[in-house]
Amino acid sequence: MPTRLNPCSYLPRRLQIVATLTVFVLLCIIFLGTSNSEDFNKYLDEVPYGPKLQEGVHHAVEGAHQVVDHIPNPFGTPAHKPLPEQANSSSGEARWYSDWKWRNPFSSSTTLDEERAVLPPLQNRPPIYTYYDVSSRRKDAQSKKAEQDLLLLWRRAWWAQGFKPMVLSKSEAMNNPLYRAFEDKEMDKALQNELMRWLAWGNMGTGILSSFLAFPMAPYDDPMLSFLRRGEYPTLTRYEGLGNGLYIGTRGDIEAALKEAIASQALHRVKYIDEAVPEDTIQVDAKHDAIAHYSDSMLKSKYGPISEKLKDLKTVGDGLALLPPLINSHLHLTWQNIFTKGISVLKPLPEHTTIMVQPAVDIAMNLTQCPYSPVPTSCPPNRPKCKTCVSNSVKINIAKVFRNDSQTFTIATVPHPYTIQSLVKNNDHLELKTIRRQTDRDVWILAATKELLGTGLSSFARLPSLKDAIASEYGSSRSLWLTAERPYQKDSEKDLEELDWIFGFEFPRDVQPDGKSETPVPGPERRPDPPKPEYGDGPIPSEKDLQNERSLLEKTKRALGTKAATEVRDIIEAWNLADTEAWKFIRAFNARRRKERRQWEDEESSYLGKGVFDRWVDKITGDT
Template identity: 60%
Template structure:
């Protein structure tokens, strides 16, 4: 056997061999590489910089280095660490999802207590998906109409009344004209027919409807006059019309159907050999073309026959050739008054103004009290105490019996009670309750209750013992559900629905479907035996709720604190997330930083109250965006400008 080379470490165990080898290597380095023999050892020691000299030299080296480009931060790809947990990303921004500081995201998870769990963003509120409004069409051809200014203005006012009423009921009103009829491929077949004037208008109306497709065709004097959840209106809102239906009591005032049935009916009418002698469309088609519905609970048709039978004063003016314009001018205020009284009859219990914190919050509900008084008063009408055609047994509005107005400390889910809710920001509520213009962390944490507004408002609806987070879905349902939004109006205290500007008043008109009275009447036009020159009801007796009645000086002081809080929120807003990013980057002054931080602390301490406030703010903002977007689409058809459809065109 060959002898192996001698290795002294081979006689040691394996682990000791490794230790011995490392020890030998370190000793070798210390002996031969770690020593120096300068002539004067102190010279070498003194040449090594230390302390201030070392710092000065380091600064000089750094200052001489070229500036490095700023590289944006990029998150590492997930494939570098396949075992890491996935990160959630915020949902993308949706079209038309912001207005001012309000931002929202439409999703079916809108009833979840907190929007941030879906959006991963504290500033975006989750709203229910926007419900598609089924179209309702009317036909108006200015050619052949009366040319005097009074009649023209009355017709434009009637069209505006028609549009406003259908919009408030959840529909998308569209005014059609002859251009839509000419776009229908069947228009050429109608050109060669010699028709009566009434039948020609009827065919143009149907051709325009057929060009648009499935939907509702209504006369511009056919107005929805019922509660929002009426069975007939609910059927219309579904937007599914399997048959071509006409209503017996409405004559030719309203039809519903799909595009295929509309086209079939037009072809049958054109093929009728006796079409030249007929005056109505349903007389020119076979009886089986339509499904006739004898029930009508929701549509008031102000036809010539109904006007002559039910409203003698208008009948007399329409019968006179010189007073037709005066008769037409009476229709818009009459229909508006009927819409208003129908709404009042729907909410027989009255109007409730929500005031969960009865002490020191009267200034928050003053706009709601003014709105409730306007809603409960009687509208101006040329025929007082009259009823709409579809509701002959209505309860007319008279100044002797007004709608009850109450101030409620809790929200009540009653179908016959209309609620006006004012939601304050937590900062505003704390400022008023504690009469403080400035807040700090110590005071917020030790002296204020959490989510006091949410807990108080839902104390009867939910009961006690439940957390504020559990109560949020119920409040959101009261604001944005189909049932809730028809029986309540919610707004933030910092942006109340004031009627002092025409723009704000118009928003309320489109919400309710009628023009809300702006000022009290003082001409004494009331119905006998109703006395009194004033129709506007007084403020509610329990205006201050369960709290003490504040003096005029206390109320002025409360209003001053409220204005300070409102200005503070404006200064700390625009939106909070962008302000925080600005502050993180070093921007903003000391006051701005302190305001944003204080607002963030208050909102973090009152998560539920903040969620309700942001939800209501976003809800109202989206309503404004939706309506104004629709008005922009219909701008050329509003009777304005050169290309108006409601007036004669100059070609």
Template identity: 60%
Template sequence: MPRNPCTYLPRRLQIVATLTLFLLASIYFLGTSTTVSPAVDPYLAQIPYAKQLQSSAHHVVDNLDKHLPALGVNVNAPQWLNPFRGAAHTPPPQQANSSSGEARWYSDFKWRNPFSSSVTLDEERAVLPPLRERPPVYTYFDAAGRRKDAVSKQAEQDLLHVWRRAWWAKGFKPIVLGRPEALNHPQYRAVQTLELAPELEMEMMRWLAWANMGTGILCNWLALPMAAHDDPLLSFLRRGEYPELTRYAGLDNGLFVGTKAAVEAALKATINSPDVKTVKSIVEAIPADTITTDSSHSGIAFYSTAIISSKYAAIASKFSLDSTVSEGMSMLPPLINSHLHMTWQNTFTSGIAVLKPLAEHTTTLIAPAIDIARNLSQCPETPIPASCPPNRPRCKPCVSSHMLISTPPVFRNTSTLFTIGTIPHPYTLTSLRHDRTTLDVKFIRRETSRDAWILAATKELLGTGLSSFARLVSVKEIVASEYGSARGLWLTAEYPPEISSSESKDLEELDWTFGFSLPRSPMDDGKSETPVPGRERRPPPPKQEFGDSTPPTDAELANEVRLMELARRHMGSAAGNLAAELKVREVVEAWNLADAEAWKFIRAWEARRTLERRGWVEEEDEFSKGVFHRWIDKIT
């Protein structure tokens, strides 16, 4: 009796052989895609117009991809018809004000993802954290009754500019109000019918303008944040939630916080007060329990008349004579600016770290960062040397010592150390480290290491065991978290700020970032113009750390400058139009994915910060100009 040949095989091989034969038979009989004529298949002969229907069906499928774009469907036809196709992600929509130059970004809470392209599906669009909401801080300025000479006018404009810049740097949105905002309040006419003391009338105008705007902070334009970014009072104010109408002990009427309802209630109580015609402030007119007083604070400096008289005799003496009042006014802006700068220096007692992870051939790369560090460590000009802010009587004046500037090879997470980091594009870093003017794919793949910058910069913070991809999250938090952004300034090597000119827009941008005006006129001759304590000369460049390598010679530095210029031209938009150079750039980025991601993130972070500030200034300047134009109308 014949036997099945498969029985000679093991059980498992019998199953495999059977499945293989079945698969081959299916492919042979069913896998053909050729047209079967009715002559071969008798069943097709019974279908009317079978050949025409079959031909039309093939024509529709073959040309479907040509008609889908016209219907708004951008997909391959066979894949679109496949019921088992996978779901496809679509790029997130473009957001308003999400680009500046070549930098593009998308604001989203997924910004901690190592690679932005996993969210944006775009290699060139970085994911940034959503913009932090800036709570409004209001001040009131009215030209009526102000001194009309040009010197006083300019001094008050400078004081308002100093006030706005200081509050903006601490995370607030400073807004200058005037009489038009008070006129918009329904209680304005009721206030005008009262016979108020001049001091109370001015105070009522301030509160009417504040109530017209709503919940927020009412601040005198001589009250400024004079503390570290994470000061308890400033952190509370940034939250934007003020459960009670509150004033602050020692600041008189310099600072109030509250909701719109609480401010309206205080205004109504003042208008209905039987003592409204005799008191000089709202605090005196309303019941004591209407406003809460906070005595535990030290983050605000108020340069009131009483404070100036008691602490700054040189300015107070000018105010004592009508002929020198304008001179005293002009001394206030540089004094306040010097105190803001000094407070910043006292916050970072460990000095300034100019990050230099790869010492060899990168001296020119960090040169702009060192210039900024020298400006920050320089003593500001002040009319009263060795003076301290009103809220910090035990400060450490700048004339006693300079800040230490160092060039560490690694990032150090120290709260008292301010870091200025310069990250190069991988193309720039590869050119400098290997002293090459041109790069090619073969050299990049065989002769260069991957993600050299991020591995070197985070070696001490994260150790040596993590991959470069895992380090990206920490780098992004160092740059963009609220804690990290207040303790560091991050630049891209290809687009450094221009600070050589006192009129530079980049230097002005740094002023708004730090909250004070950086020194414009350093004394390079090493001599002090005034007796010590007085204005000090600019600090010398730091002694850079080169590790095991030797300091570069003049010829090597000149070569670094040349390579940097070539790399910047290559990174520019003109070079990007050349297909060959663009391909090399893409290869370098693909070989250094982590370094390229960090560079794009920092580029977008700085571009968005600049765009946000300039957009706000342009919007707010329209109202500020109106305030001063009304003043000009009164004095001309």
């Protein structure tokens, strides 16, 4: 019989269990009891409890979710994929998607992508053509420079009004199949130049043919400009009073008119194509109030000093050099006359945002300036009863709320939620507890739209109206929206050039704060004193307050561009969904506007003929 080694085996079964538990408890007392209190406390510290235990549970749950998410669920609902990227839909950090649903409060509901803003589809820009033949122009450097300035001014003015301006040359005319039919015919030199314009226009097809001395000077929604932007021209038409300054027509009508001119017996004795074709070939429209044409007859009747110089061969270059500043001053003056109530700089939270809106104030100050004009107090040809700059007081109003007023131009600065919360809290080190418990949501959009939409709407319901004010055809022509993190800098030539193309005239570079009139304005006539709009209705900040705002603004700009602030930025954006959506929308809208123009300029650059003598950009001045 085998020997039993376990003494407990001699005991009954129940006593064996009791004895085993007793031995186990004694061993625990012996070993644990020998540890000192410090070691015991150390062990207790290592035991998770309270926040540590809660954090551990969260990590465990998140890990479990990640594991579960990667397991395909045959019974779950399918998830929609984000919309595919569109071509040319990003610039820097800004990304967008063009869709008719752009007025929806949140872009992510359309794109399923938090980083893409939904913008309205780009408006179709109908082409408008002008003709410039270097070989038929004057060769002196001063005249060439003046004509190139005129062409740049022409392109800029029409682009700002929603068109795609294109400068044609002899190359396009020679590419027209009808060119050979005119090549050997005898005709007046003026008619020859006119036919070359038409041949170049006919080669391009349906569109608008303009003299580079014909400029749009009217509100964006003027009926004539709105008609021209539609790009549908039922008949070949010229405009009474504009001479050969502006024509509209389709390819078929243009070709038919050219063929009529070829067959005309009067081709050798007329100066204009209208005289060489039957009367019913080109219709005449008397409605042309939106267009100013600086023809020879107009210069003679209204701008005598310039006309006199153009008559004399010795001073013709001086006369041409005076045309660009004259036309530019009239474009700027027309803009000022459209917005009779002045400029409104939006400042919804005036106690903390003086430095943030200062770039907008600088833009407003420059827009109120009177540009130099060689013919002081003159008006555009199509607006003989204008208010001249010396007698027109352009007001600047610092407004706490956005007002949808057609006679007021609005300049708004929209901050990122991290920026505005830092300024409001006077602290750029925002923590989760501060954001969730001590921060109001969407403070900027609620304050800005308080008067327009009242106080009863949620911040989400305000987004469609705000987007409409920013990006609709009506709103975008009456406002300029900036982001606080990328304002237009007054010392940046690239930013100032961007404003040139937005407004359609050369944006004034210098502000004269002394209120004195510019030469050659007569002495007794003075411009109004410039406004002092720095603070608006808010309290006047001390120099220390301004310095603190400036420091906070710079810190938030740097922080938003670093990875360290990503977590806090994500939390703030999630807490301020409406303010974030507005900021991303404006950032994308401005980025797309810049990209659209630069792409168009890149396309046109190959046709500008840099260094090629039969094109309008010559080696004398280089790029425009």
